[in-house]
Amino acid sequence: MHLLGIDIGTSSIKASVVDASSGSILASAQYPDNESAIIAPQAGWAEQDPSAWWSDAQQAILRLQHSLNLEEVSAIGIAYQMHGLVVVDKDQQVLRNSIIWCDSRAVALGDAAFDALGHEHSLQHLLNSPGNFTASKLAWVKNNEPELYAKIYKVMLPGDFIAMKLTGNISTSIQALSEGVFWDFQKDELSKELMEYYALSSDLIPEIKPLFSEHGQLKADVAALLGLKAGIPVAYKSGDQPNNALSLNVLQPGEVAATAGTSGVIYGISDALTYDQQSRVNTFAHVTYTPENKHTGVLLCINGTGSMYRWAKHNFAAELSYGELNALAAQAPIGSRGLLSLPFGNGAERMLNNTYTGARLQGIDLNVHTKADIFRAVQEGIAFAFRYGLDIMRENGMQPKVIRAGRANLFLSDLFAQTFVDVTGIPVELYDNDGSVGAALGAGIGSGIFGDPSEAFINQKQIKYLEPINSAAYEPIYGNWKQLLTQALANP
Incomplete structure (x- = not known):
């Protein structure tokens, strides 16, 4: 049984097929060959075109056809660059470039929200300052591009967007909302205080599903284009750093992962709702977070x-x-x-x-x-x-x-x-291993091919x-x- 993982990186898209029984990587491909550009309309701004992610993801998957029969793939998982803002209209058309993770334009908005909501309230409920995370980026669009904002049907993280292109369904997760700093950890719901302060409509937030679950089934036309089997589930979507931790079997409190790609990250697991008073390091819901099992990831x-x-x-x-x-x-x-x-x-x-x-x-x-x-x-x-x-x-x-x-x-x-x-x-x-392999293993967990996360790592070797x-x-x-x-x- 084969699993497909897609990693939506800042510099390129990587796709891998993993054999579920052995954990071995059957094939990997990357696209483009040269690093993708970051669009910087002004100093401190950073954008990318979501349609380019989708096009590059297709090309990466098509390259896998040279190595194996993709019709044997049973489930798809997605990892993606965190904190990006993607907005679409009712026809699922992208309305603007994605404001990505390293964009700084919303810093002042986030700082003002931090003061207005109260530092202790923000840290205790959001575990972070609103900073320049996704919620603040959306507020920037509302304040500076009101006509475009009025056309928004749904707000997504980058992985939600790729899942939409694969399945036609729009969904998100607690983990995605937490990395966008939309989530109230004390109440385990969308933060009413933040949404009201920024005057954002909760109707813009997609349906919330468990991270390890079916987020839609592969559309027939996309399956035919990519050589995959129609109807297989997209069963996992995670930000790149929690996914990197998953790929390294970093799932329990006290375990720590690191990566040094376009950005550098140290990511440690905690079983407490911890936060830094100055929000210099940030806490998000880990892939294993549930309201009953509050595993968080502390991210530098x-x-x-x-x-x-x-x-x-x-x-x-x-x-x-x-x-x-x-x-x-x-x-x-x-x-x-x-x-x-x-x-x-x-x-x-x-x-x-x-x-x-x-x-x-x-x-x-x-x-x-x-x-x-x-x-x-x-x-x-x-x-x-x-x-x-x-x-x-x-x-x-x-x-x-x-x-x-x-x-x-x-x-x-x-x-x-x-x-x-x-x-x-x-x-x-x-x-x-890498992010695309982690996404593939996540798909195996989310689709039930693995009974629990530990089964995905039986064959992992240092x-x-x-x-x-x-x-x-x-x-x-x-x-x-x-x-x-x-x-x-x-x-x-």
């Missing part, structure tokens, strides 16, 4: 990790592959001969109290530094940003003993993986275990980096 997000590395590649060594870039970076010494990097140039950073400092390379010596130093400094700066955020999580009671990560994106770099471990002081277990080696060497360098960040925050 750094917007500018892989995006910083991509920027450096394109501007300093576009001719090199990422593998060659990683090998080059490894030639530089620890500390990059005094060169420091702040990877914060991709929108307002929540862990920095929604401050936008821009990215920085500090201390360039024209007689000393080479490309190797630049690329090592960028990887070290990203690891330092993880450490800074992890210390915030520790302040809030998260004390990870080990972190699990997929061997993907920046964790493909042996240098980065070891630097991450050395700088944070926490061992890392690496696994051979491929590498990393322990700290050079933590003492990095500590003074991290102190210098932290001083640079303090200066940047004082003069953003």
Whole structure:
């Protein structure tokens, strides 16, 4: 029995087919080959066209046909970039580009809502400041594009949109609404106070279904186009970070996952409705959350990790592959001969109290530094940003003993993986999986092919275990980096 997982990423769409009985990956494909663009109409804004996601998802699935018969797929799961806003009319036509996760335009609106609703009320009920999350983005559309707002039939997260294109049905989940900061965790319902403050109609919210459940059946015309079997269920939809945790079997309180793609994330599971007083790290409903079993995910997000590395590649060594870039970076010494990097140039950073400092390379010596130093400094700066955020999580009671990560994106770099471990002081277990595989396994859980989540991971094997080696060497360098960040925050 085969399961199809689709991962709607910021830079590309990936699709994988997994054999449910063995857990093995039968085929994977990605589209486009080059990284998708982020549309930035103004500084601090970030948009993408949902229709392009759908087109790219189709192309990724069609590429799988070269490897196997897709008619053997029994269920579909979707993972997607979190916090994006998609709006459609009654004919299910997209009304505007999606305002995506790293867009900063709604920060001031969210801050005003935080003050008006009361900080304690917001944190206790929403577990977050409204910030620049999906609800605040919708309020921005209402305030700035009233004619368009009047045409909105339903509001969706990116995964809800792809499920709609596959099935014709529009639904959402508690988990999706929580990541949009629409959900009242104390009352386990849509937040009346937030909706009333922003003057948003609850009619815009789709039908709420359990995350692991049937969200619709594959339409016959879409099935014929993609070589799939009509009527199979879309049985799972999750934001990329909870889904990454699922893919790593991070389901129980105290377990922690990490990823370092376009953004960098540490995501820890709690069995309490915890929150950070400054909303620098955020708490959302985990994939296993139910009103009876309140598992939450405490999420640290750094917007500018892989995006910083991509920027450096394109501007300093576009001719090199990422593998060659990683090998080059490894030639530089620890500390990059005094060169420091702040990877914060991709929108307002929540862990920095929604401050936008821009990215920085500090201390360039024209007689000393080479490309190797630049690329090592960028990887070290990203690891330092993880450490800074992890210390915030520790302040809030998260004390990870080990972190699990997929061997993907920046964790493909042996240098980065070891630097991450050395700088944070926490061992890392690496696994051979990714978001599309997690989505496929989620589909197996949601469709009942697996009796419970644990069955999906019986065959999962660790491929590498990393322990700290050079933590003492990095500590003074991290102190210098932290001083640079303090200066940047004082003069953003």
